[in-house]
Amino acid sequence: MTLESLVPAASAAAASGPEHVTVPVAYDGILLASFGGPEGQDDVIPFLRNVTRGRGIPDERLEEVAHHYRAFGGVSPINAQNRMLKAALEAELASRDIDLPVLWGNRNWDPYLRDTLRGAHEQGHRSLIAIATSAYSSYSSCRQYREDFAAALEETGLAGSLTIDKVRQFFDHPGFVQPFIDGVFSALEELRQQLPGLDVTRDVEVLFTTHSIPSADAERSGPASRGFGPEGAYAAQHKAVAEVVMAAATAGADIPWQLVYQSRSGPPSQPWLEPDINDAIAELPARGVKAVVIVPLGFVSDHMEVLWDLDNEALASCAEHGLIGVRVPTPGVDPAYVSGLVDLVLERVQGTAVDDRPALTALGPWYDVCRPGCCENVRLGFKPAVAGIAP
Structure with missing residues (x-):
């Protein structure tokens, strides 16, 4: 593996795997990636099958979890929240005269990431910067999203023509x-x-x-x-x-x-x-x-x-x-949170120096490119993932 190809499907600035990318990158879209959720009673069990795919869990056991969603009419609040976040990001970008569209894709429900990436490519996008709706480092909150991106690129045949970088984990932003x-x-x-x-x-x-x-x-x-x-x-x-x-x-x-x-x-x-x-x-x-x-x-x-x-x-x-x-409320679409997410995108657009990146703990600012072996899932092992050095 050559130095230039350490990070799959990365922009040229991130491909060699630096901890922090301090070279400006001309992204042409923002990919908002989330978990997804059902939007009606008929969606609940199919959604839970997606969430537990590969574990062999029967529908009878899934129904034990389904009552959480049934109590809310079968509708998870997460999709509505992501629509609001997408709109808030678009408004914040417009207020700063930043011409970057926000594209939204989910892991487990419509709009699925694969469809979002396919549509993005058809619209002429070639270089995306991703925001996952999770702030911390773990398999499910970071690496699984990176695996989702890699799988969607492979499934759509876009692995060679669409790059995806990811903003740093923002737990202390x-x-x-x-x-x-x-x-x-x-x-x-x-x-x-x-x-x-x-x-x-x-x-x-x-x-x-x-x-x-x-x-x-x-x-x-x-x-x-x-x-x-x-x-x-x-x-x-x-x-x-x-x-x-x-x-x-x-x-x-x-x-x-x-x-x-x-x-x-x-x-x-x-x-x-x-x-x-x-x-x-x-x-x-x-x-x-x-x-x-x-x-x-x-x-x-x-x-x-x-x-x-x-x-x-x-x-x-x-x-x-x-x-x-x-x-206490979650950040949701709090103006400070929305503005902060745009700031994280601009770090990569502008190639902001590490010393100029805000971080409220001594642990950050976290990595732009995940390090080798980061956030392994012991049960599943390492799968292909973007925005990080293999494995």
Whole structure:
């Protein structure tokens, strides 16, 4: 393999695999990539078949999960949220006189990535910069999207005529973090109003929550050379951002917090990251905690894992244990978040120097081109992926 071809389907500036690309690239479109979700009751089981493809899970078991979607009329909120995000990005780009169209494709439901790429090529696009709706490093939140891009290029026969780079993981970009800072500050103010005399350093605990993943995948998240330990870059990134949020939102008050997990879907025999948010909530009354601030730090919008697992189950757990629970909003289409995503695109368009890239933790700014072996899925092994050095 030659130096020039270390990164498949990459722009010339990224093809040799630098950690950060500081050469301007003339992209002709932005690819917004997301998970996808059903938009009616008849879509639910076919959607879940797509999500669990290759695992041999029967429809009877899928129906056990389907009730989350059934409770919302079979409609996941994620597609509507992505339509709003696409429109917000387009408005932000227009306000800055940036002529880059936003193309949207999903992993598991219409519009599928393969169709989006096929349409992009037919419209004359040849060089795309991708934004995945996930901020952290892990298989499902980063590498799987890179594999999706590679698979879609192969399926459509566009691997030799369409390049796809990807913006860096943006867990510590100010645009992503600021909405959480604002949300925690507002939640604490709300609790002070609800509970006169509240001592936030004694009576409140902040639970930063994110999607649990298999422990083996967590260990392999991020480059092995960084030495993040058994929970990998995935947990390290969340904890680093949580520290930033607490420092900025609490005006120096020493309020207890912890990182918790939710929405695990693996068999009981397979270790996943813990503690589960509901287990963590159950332990708080014994410590004298009266109120909980739930911060969905691992999520960019209020999709099903937020609406069901937090607004339904976690808040019900708070009530069951006599706790007041307040859930902080996700970034959604917050102006700071939308502006930040455009800034991330412009880093690559302009070839911004590393020292000029904002990052609120010592872990960033993260890599433009993923490092070799990053975010392996132990069960599936390495598949072809763009925007990173193989494997």
